[in-house]
Amino acid sequence: MAIEWYLIVSALIFSIGAGGVITRRNPLVVLLCLELMLNAANLALIAFSRMHGNGDGQIFAIIVMVVAACEVCIGLGVIVAMYRRRLPIDVDELRELQG
Amino acid sequence: MAEVVFFLAAIGALAGAVGTVAVRNPFYSVLALVMHLLSLALLFLLLRSEFVAAAQVVVYAGAVMVLYMFVVAYVGGTSMPLGPGGTRSMRIGSIVFAGVLFVELAIAILGTGLKALGTEGAPYEPGFGTPARIGELLLTKFLLPFEIASFLLLIAAVGAVTLARRRGGLHDAEEQRITPLDLVRPVSTGTMAEAVGTRTNATTRERTGLEYGGHSGRAGPEDGDDGERTGLEAGVAPGGDTGPEDR
CATH class of the missing domain: 1.20.120.1200 (NADH-ubiquinone/plastoquinone oxidoreductase chain 6, subunit NuoJ)
Known part of the structure; x- marks a missing residue:
């Protein structure tokens, strides 16, 4: 398969993830949609790595996976802390940081 | 295939x-x-x-x-439903946004003019993408990102533990602070008397000497075996530092 097919699939997944981040209100699902966007970027990175015959893109993808794991760790910790404080699990209700 | x-x-x-x-x-x-x-x-x-x-x-x-x-x-x-107010408009708006984003990305990808986009990529060489090649790259060319990633994981783990603690925040770190005074424990620390609750760690810290003298004369529900217990306390007292905290 040509490389551009992979990039089109990557762009589609990224768009779906971005739409989900905007639409959904449950922070758990917002985190899942962020994972979608990061995975789309990973697919593009690996496609370019294959295109150039160079391993650098794969290293980049692995580092992206590490950062995604950290983001999940902190995000889920924040959600658990919200749950413990009886705050609503809803990104629209949490507006105390709004200017 | x-x-x-x-x-x-x-x-x-x-x-x-x-x-x-x-x-x-x-x-x-x-x-x-x-x-x-x-x-x-x-x-x-x-x-x-x-x-x-x-x-x-x-x-x-x-x-x-x-x-x-x-x-x-x-x-x-x-x-979680999408919520009152702007349900349908939000959904339609997000779909339109996603479509516009996809069109823009497709234009950006296909309009780059990269000649290799329409091909299968570089010719395959054996060993490409194997763990050996990845490990070699990680430990030579990309050593610094590798180390930074490990540090990032450590910080994330510590941060998640701090965030999801039982009390849910950073407020009550003061309560359990250990002071040099904790080295000097009252006599009954770690004994059964403390576990029963007749004397607690905080209240006995100042007046240990006073109360210990008048202990046998104090009225209590388990007054009968009180004399035996004071003897036990006196024996345990030197090793009392390892007793449980009352938290």
């Missing part, structure tokens, strides 16, 4: 992505994301990066998704 596998994996990845966004219940959302990740691992295999595909399956679809499952089960995966 490669085309068939590619289209199957791509359809699986796209269906998983749509399911993640569209399904109401967060539990099924996580399951859809697992399917998406497995299909994506298949695409990685088609791109001849075996190590990243294996890491994707083991780390992402395995460990991270199990973490998600635990939190969804803990928070009680209630289905």
Whole structure:
């Protein structure tokens, strides 16, 4: 398969993830949609790595996976802390940081 | 053959992505994301990066998704409707936004003029994408990002433990501060008298000497075996530093 097919699939997944981040209100699902966007970027990175015959893109993808794991760790910790404080699990209700 | 596998994996990845966004219940959302990740691992295999595909399956679809499952089960995966006000307009707006974003990305990808975009990529050389090659790159050319990534994981782990503590915040760190006074424990620390609650750690700290003298004359519900217990306390007292805190 040509490389551009992979990039089109990557762009589609990224768009779906971005739409989900905007639409959904449950922070758990917002985190899942962020994972979608990061995975789309990973697919593009690996496609370019294959295109150039160079391993650098794969290293980049692995580092992206590490950062995604950290983001999940902190995000889920924040959600658990919200749950413990009886705050609503809803990104629209949490507006105390709004200017 | 490669085309068939590619289209199957791509359809699986796209269906998983749509399911993640569209399904109401967060539990099924996580399951859809697992399917998406497995299909994506298949695409990685088609791109001849075996190590990243294996890491994707083991780390992402395995460990991270199990973490998600635990939190969804803990928070009680209630289905969150889109909410009153702007339900339909928000949904239509997000779909339009996603479409515009996709068109823009497609124009950016196909309009770059990269000549290798329409080809299968560079000729395959044996060893491309194997763990040996990845490990060599990580420990030579990309040593600094590797170390920074390990540091980032450490910081994230410490931060998650701090955030999800039982009291849920950074406020009451003062309560359990250990002072040099804690080295000098009262006589009854760590004995059964402390466990029963007749004397606590904080109240006996100042007046240990006073109360210890008048102990046998004090009225209490278990006054009969009081003399035996004071003897026991006196024997245990030197090793009392290892007693449990009253928290």
